[in-house]
Amino acid sequence: MHLHTLGNSSCGHTAPADIMALYSEAGYDGIVCTNHFNRYIYEEYLEGSTEKEKLAHFFRAFNELKAYKEENGGPDVFFGVEVAIGKDDYHLKTNFDCAEILVYGITPEEFAEHAAEITETDYAGLRRIADENGWLLYQAHPFRERTKRLKRKYLDGIEIYNANPRHANFNFLAALKARTQNLKVVAGSDFHKPHDIGAAVIFARRPSNEKELAALLRAGEYSVMRRKP
Numbered sequence: 001m002h003l004h005t006l007g008n009s010s011c012g013h014t015a016p017a018d019i020m021a022l023y024s025e026a027g028y029d030g031i032v033c034t035n036h037f038n039r040y041i042y043e044e045y046l047e048g049s050t051e052k053e054k055l056a057h058f059f060r061a062f063n064e065l066k067a068y069k070e071e072n073g074g075p076d077v078f079f080g081v082e083v084a085i086g087k088d089d090y091h092l093k094t095n096f097d098c099a100e101i102l103v104y105g106i107t108p109e110e111f112a113e114h115a116a117e118i119t120e121t122d123y124a125g126l127r128r129i130a131d132e133n134g135w136l137l138y139q140a141h142p143f144r145e146r147t148k149r150l151k152r153k154y155l156d157g158i159e160i161y162n163a164n165p166r167h168a169n170f171n172f173l174a175a176l177k178a179r180t181q182n183l184k185v186v187a188g189s190d191f192h193k194p195h196d197i198g199a200a201v202i203f204a205r206r207p208s209n210e211k212e213l214a215a216l217l218r219a220g221e222y223s224v225m226r227r228k229p
């Protein structure tokens with residue numbers, strides 16, 4: 001539900017083929033590729049001078065995950081994205097007002113259509129685009145260091161368990177917030193490196209595409225799996 005690949009941001013360190021092999025070995029039935037997308041990534045990191053070229057770079061690793069699945073089997077591959085609005089991304093260590101949103105139910109085609117708009121919109125704008133397209137918005141690691149908590153009106157839920165071992169995520173505070181405010185929840189490995197696998201959402205039935213995955217989340221037909229101590 002939360003995974004980053006080599007080549008889409010400086011924090012991703014694992015190639016798509018290695019990711020598929022690792023998740024296959026770990027027994028996962030599916031993964032959601034949620035690479036970072038924000039103004040900095042779009043303007044400074046993705047290769048190319050045109051929107052088409054930049055999006056080709058962005059989709060490269062996702063397409064490699066899908067190709068591995070077709071050629072070798074392994075977990076199903078779903079598209080998602082981790083969005084930061086405006087200058088709220090984490091790349092500047094001096095920014096202490098960061099926030100990222102995991103977007104589910106978004107298809108590659110929908111992302112390509114709205115990518116440029118996402119880089120320019122505000123939180124209300126992202127909420128509008130999400131509602132128009134049936135996307136779900138969950139704040140990632142809402143109690144991580146340097147993170148602000150977003151207003152509930154912009155969200156469908158929050159990530160209550162983030163298994164990334166290199167950050168102080170204070171997952172217990174996220175779980176408490178979700179329970180006391182009746183928020184929908186997800187959990188994710190926040191995978192960047194091979195040893196990061198450690199969380200999941202277990203669905204009542206296996207989704208076949210991004211829209212079915214979102215429908216199961218919306219209906220609450222799932223449970224959360226945490227990393228074993």
